[in-house]
Amino acid sequence: MASEHDTDRRAARVSAPSTAAQARDTLRDAILRGEYLPGERLVEAQLCERLQASRFNVRAALQDLSAEGLVEVQRNRGAQVRKVSMAEAVEITEVRMVVEGLIAARAAERVAPEQATELDEIGVLMRRAVEAGEHRRYSDLNVRLHALVRSIAGHQTADRIVETLRGQLVRHQYMLSLLPGRPQTSLPQHERIIAAIRDRDPKAAEAAMRDHISSVIDALRSMDYLGPA
Amino acid sequence: MASEHDTDRRAARVSAPSTAAQARDTLRDAILRGEYLPGERLVEAQLCERLQASRFNVRAALQDLSAEGLVEVQRNRGAQVRKVSMAEAVEITEVRMVVEGLIAARAAERVAPEQATELDEIGVLMRRAVEAGEHRRYSDLNVRLHALVRSIAGHQTADRIVETLRGQLVRHQYMLSLLPGRPQTSLPQHERIIAAIRDRDPKAAEAAMRDHISSVIDALRSMDYLGPA
DNA sequence: GAAGAGGTGATTGTTGACAATCTTGTAAGC
């Protein structure tokens, strides 16, 4: 049932995740993968079996994920996967917009020649993927681009916040990628971001990144009309 | 963020803060007030007495504050008040700059007439405080101004993040307020923020807020030369 | 005298049991 996935620092072992940190990572992965739906109750006893961890560690994991905004804990009522309303999703993305704008600006200030080359390469691959209609590939490249920009910027604080915010709306983002015509809209935006960073123009990079994420917000809002799943 | 019942964290009632949330709030207050210095070890047994709470709740409190970035916990090595380096303080303030910029812009979009009046009142009081050399009073008004702007904006996500970031560098901010000449620098910046929001000009409000916090960053950097206490 | 091994006290990590609380299902009263 579980296929190993990429995405993070260390692969989650399902064999013996006895410690608190392992339980937390495994549970986070499960939620992000959609194995628990928003609003679903997370009963401690069940999680103990699922994660092969003691209740103590399960509890710690839930508390951690609560701080990350992935689950919601109510006193004496247990935990449930946090439901993120459309309004909240917009708020979250607005914050992401300004913070990633900061990251882009800083990336433009610090980019090294090899990194600029790597950015351009991703840009080329993106265009090819869109022209070939390979949505999945384009989506992967999108993730890679944002990650590369963040690594160029080297801004730990901003990084952490963006990562947390991203986690809170994976579900919405997934739905977003299914919107028809999205790649045609976002490709030129991505190219502008790449160009601005490559040209070491912080202001242009920030503006390009904000424009890009701003259009993501518009897309989110349009989804709201189609149906607030 | 987990518990909905947010009691104001003012009174240091040591009488019966038995629950986890109370222990957390009391401990946070103590750290923010400087009763525990950065780098100082937080031994669970000692905290049990200090907070009149069981070790279980103390542990939960430490975990929460770790998620907030106020303390750092190392496995098998206990917790200590997190040391925020100058570089980190700058990073944190940079993120605060863009997020509070977003908040200011949104406040300018949504400000109601009564709120505009209240802003102006704070502006007048600030000027008086500076002219009278009442630093403490000016500092309080500063906090009040930022809080009012945030309440006008009504942006929960941004609010939460700014609040968390603020907590992480209370120590630095305190030192900052002692810098001579600071009020003379920041007063006109505050007045620009107020004017932009009052005039319902989001772009100007964002720019003014960013300029203001940008100068805070400069001040932070200058402190670094004086001595990285 | 320096380096390493080993023991000891202090501190944290974990467990299982028990108490407090909420939810659900059922029955009585209007």
Place this chain on the structure above:
DNA sequence: GCTTACAAGATTGTCAACAATCACCTCTTC
């Protein structure tokens, strides 16, 4: 029939004891 009261079950909150680990000190060895 509908609402309210109550009891049973399920779930979470809390605790105190025990196990694991670490930091420090002493002693041996070269």
